[in-house]
Amino acid sequence: MGDGGILLAGGAGRRMDNGAKEKILLPINGKPVFQYSLEAFSASGLFDEIVIVYREDLQKNALEKVTESMDMDEMPDLNWVQGGKERMHSVWNGLQKFEAQPELVFIHDCARPAIGNKLLIQLATAARKHGAASAAHRIADTIKRVAAEETYDQTHQLEDIQRKYLWGMETPQVFRYSEICKGYKIAMDKQIQVTDDTAALSLAGQKVSLVESRLPNPKLTTSRDLPFLEFLLMENPPCE
Numbered sequence: 001m002g003d004g005g006i007l008l009a010g011g012a013g014r015r016m017d018n019g020a021k022e023k024i025l026l027p028i029n030g031k032p033v034f035q036y037s038l039e040a041f042s043a044s045g046l047f048d049e050i051v052i053v054y055r056e057d058l059q060k061n062a063l064e065k066v067t068e069s070m071d072m073d074e075m076p077d078l079n080w081v082q083g084g085k086e087r088m089h090s091v092w093n094g095l096q097k098f099e100a101q102p103e104l105v106f107i108h109d110c111a112r113p114a115i116g117n118k119l120l121i122q123l124a125t126a127a128r129k130h131g132a133a134s135a136a137h138r139i140a141d142t143i144k145r146v147a148a149e150e151t152y153d154q155t156h157q158l159e160d161i162q163r164k165y166l167w168g169m170e171t172p173q174v175f176r177y178s179e180i181c182k183g184y185k186i187a188m189d190k191q192i193q194v195t196d197d198t199a200a201l202s203l204a205g206q207k208v209s210l211v212e213s214r215l216p217n218p219k220l221t222t223s224r225d226l227p228f229l230e231f232l233l234m235e236n237p238p239c240e
Helices: 031-042 057-069 087-096 117-130 177-190 195-201 222-233
Strands: 003-008 047-054 077-082 106-108 132-140 144-145 159-161 167-176 211-212
Touching: 003 031, 003 087, 003 177, 031 047, 031 057, 031 106, 031 117, 047 057, 047 087, 057 077, 077 087, 077 117, 087 106, 087 177, 106 177, 117 132, 117 167, 117 195, 132 159, 132 195, 167 177, 177 195
Parallel strands: 003 047, 003 106, 047 077, 132 211
Antiparallel strands: 106 167, 132 167, 144 159
């Protein structure tokens, strides 16, 4: 029983400020954003099967053209499934689509193209030992909490939060297949909104190990992120 991957490719890119609805098809150094994640997953040698979650047929057709153009010696079996209303529904659809139940499942947002083979292998090692693992980074900024959500033209009593206990969550996140399915089933049945896969796992009473990303692993959110990602991917090609 091998490992499986879920590549979430159906995000609508609502926060992109250059009118680009398909942010994962934007070119970075000559390749679509989506291609970086699929190449890294394929080159790692970890996966028997990868499920690609798309938004609608037009987008699927564009993503298929990317996969057909890729020049790779070996690629895992690719399956396709349409996403749902929210991210959690898309993940759930992806979990149900595997032809063969994997031992571990890697869940990854394709808007993070700077992942690499080393990170994937570190996550796999940690997940086999502990049952679940997530890429994450330590919070370097000083963090304050305020009592009110609205901050404009107000003063606040600032509450210090010790940053040594704070981590920023990333993807990929890796889980034993049966356990993440259990967590998501609880979330679906009880209609609990989760925006992070580790939050679903916690519903099943499971813990997660954190694997610190030694290289930046940012998410493409707005067009201002593109130059930084271009630099990162030129300096640190994911498949090397």
